[in-house]
Amino acid sequence: MPDTATVSRESGFSGHAHVAAPPPSGVDVRHDWSLSEVRALYELPLLDLVHKAQTVHRAVFVDNKVQLCSLLSIKTGGCPEDCSYCPQAARYKTGVKAEKLMAVPDVLDAASKARAAGATRFCMGAAWREVKDGPQFDSVLEMVRGVRALGMEACATLGMLSESQAKRLREAGLSAYNHNLDTSPEHYGDIISTRTYEDRLRTLNRVRDAGISVCCGGIIGMGESVDDRCNLLRTLANQEHHPESVPINALVAVEGTPLEEQQRVETVDMVRTIATARILMPQSMVRLSAGRQQMNEEAQLLCMMAGANSLFFGEKLLTTGNPEYTQDMALLEKAGIRPLEPRQEG
Numbered sequence: 001m002p003d004t005a006t007v008s009r010e011s012g013f014s015g016h017a018h019v020a021a022p023p024p025s026g027v028d029v030r031h032d033w034s035l036s037e038v039r040a041l042y043e044l045p046l047l048d049l050v051h052k053a054q055t056v057h058r059a060v061f062v063d064n065k066v067q068l069c070s071l072l073s074i075k076t077g078g079c080p081e082d083c084s085y086c087p088q089a090a091r092y093k094t095g096v097k098a099e100k101l102m103a104v105p106d107v108l109d110a111a112s113k114a115r116a117a118g119a120t121r122f123c124m125g126a127a128w129r130e131v132k133d134g135p136q137f138d139s140v141l142e143m144v145r146g147v148r149a150l151g152m153e154a155c156a157t158l159g160m161l162s163e164s165q166a167k168r169l170r171e172a173g174l175s176a177y178n179h180n181l182d183t184s185p186e187h188y189g190d191i192i193s194t195r196t197y198e199d200r201l202r203t204l205n206r207v208r209d210a211g212i213s214v215c216c217g218g219i220i221g222m223g224e225s226v227d228d229r230c231n232l233l234r235t236l237a238n239q240e241h242h243p244e245s246v247p248i249n250a251l252v253a254v255e256g257t258p259l260e261e262q263q264r265v266e267t268v269d270m271v272r273t274i275a276t277a278r279i280l281m282p283q284s285m286v287r288l289s290a291g292r293q294q295m296n297e298e299a300q301l302l303c304m305m306a307g308a309n310s311l312f313f314g315e316k317l318l319t320t321g322n323p324e325y326t327q328d329m330a331l332l333e334k335a336g337i338r339p340l341e342p343r344q345e346g
Contacts, residue, residue: 024059027282031238038230038237042276046268053275053307056282066332067121067285067310067340069155070114074143075101075126075136081194083182084258085222085251088127094256101126101136108146115152118329118339119313122147123155123178129195130160137165141172148173155215160195160203166210176245177207178215184231187224208241216243217287220273221251221265229273237280245310246284248274250291265291267299271306278307285310297331304337 023029041049058064078098079088087094111122124143131137140156147154156169157178169177181200182188188197207214218232236243250265270291277286288308292300313328332339 023282027056027059029242029282030280031240031242033234033237033280035227035231035234038234038276038280039227041279042226042230042233042272046271049272049275050302050306053278054305057278057307057309060282061309063338065309065338065340066304068117068119068328069121069123069287069310069312070111070117070119071123071125071312072102072107072110072114073127074107074124074140075099075128077127079127079129081129082192083194084191085182085219085254087254087257089257092256092258094254098127101139104139104142104146107143108150111147111150111152115150117313119152120340121153121155121175122150123157123312125157125178126159128159131158131162131165133165137168141168144169144172144174148175157215160199161206163206163209166206166212170210170212174212176213176215178245178247179203179207180217180219180247180249181232181235182218183222183224184228185235186231187222187228191222204239213244214241215245215247215287217245217247217249217277217289219249219251219290220269221253221262221291222259223262229269230276233273233277233280236277242281242284244284245287246277246281247287247289248277248308249289250294252290252294264294267295267302270295270299271302274303274308275306287312297334300331301335304335 076099077088077096078090087096114122144154153175155176185197220229250270253260253262286308287310288303289312
């Protein structure tokens, strides 16, 4: 089976500002992990696990830079789904008001500001269960074209896609599509009932078949077991091609959602999840995503040491808080970590 970097080059994927080198000797790219193997990694003594993950990370990502991504909610609230963690679900009283799709010029203005601040990827999220053909989808396609014209990667998360919609997004220049699995197949029914795990996998297959880079990860802290966490990572790693991007989110418990009483994820759990993801999917960009606002600087740096090489920055992630831009830049500067530069595409 070809490695992910080879697949990316041959398929014309453009989901990475940094293209991972082919795996060096000693770094395995596998797609046949068992649950017991994944759990054995996850439960290693923490310092041993982090050392193993860092060794893999440095062997593949030799420049050890961090990609900065900016995320904008282009259509907020009013979602018909029942995801237990999500403040944008219309059925929950969270204070999030339903808004119309943003105008194209406003989105591109936000993208331009994000680029000026150092972002190489601009992600656009819409609170839809699925994409509907028509004027709104046409506007999203225009947004994608505009973001790419700025020299940035364009990522979108719009819910479920049809095959033709995935192709149209690719033709517009979409670099990556985010569609998280959220949790393990076994725990999924406790979190969501309005779409199935198979629905999510079908959308991922359509994205992949269209030649768009896959961004797919999950959320920890939703009452899942250690086996659930490991099975989520196993499901991701055992796909025919590893996701080019793997966002690891810590639940932000929002008042009004069914998970509002969940305890905050401990740093050690986040580090273990990121380190295990790095070992299982050595060439993927592992993204430290939601939940960073609840972490101190040392916790964030430990996550980066464990293999996270991408951060979302800005004031908020869709509808939940995120560390301020100046804080992020100060943290990277203190740690001597350089951000990835925008890639020049010919």
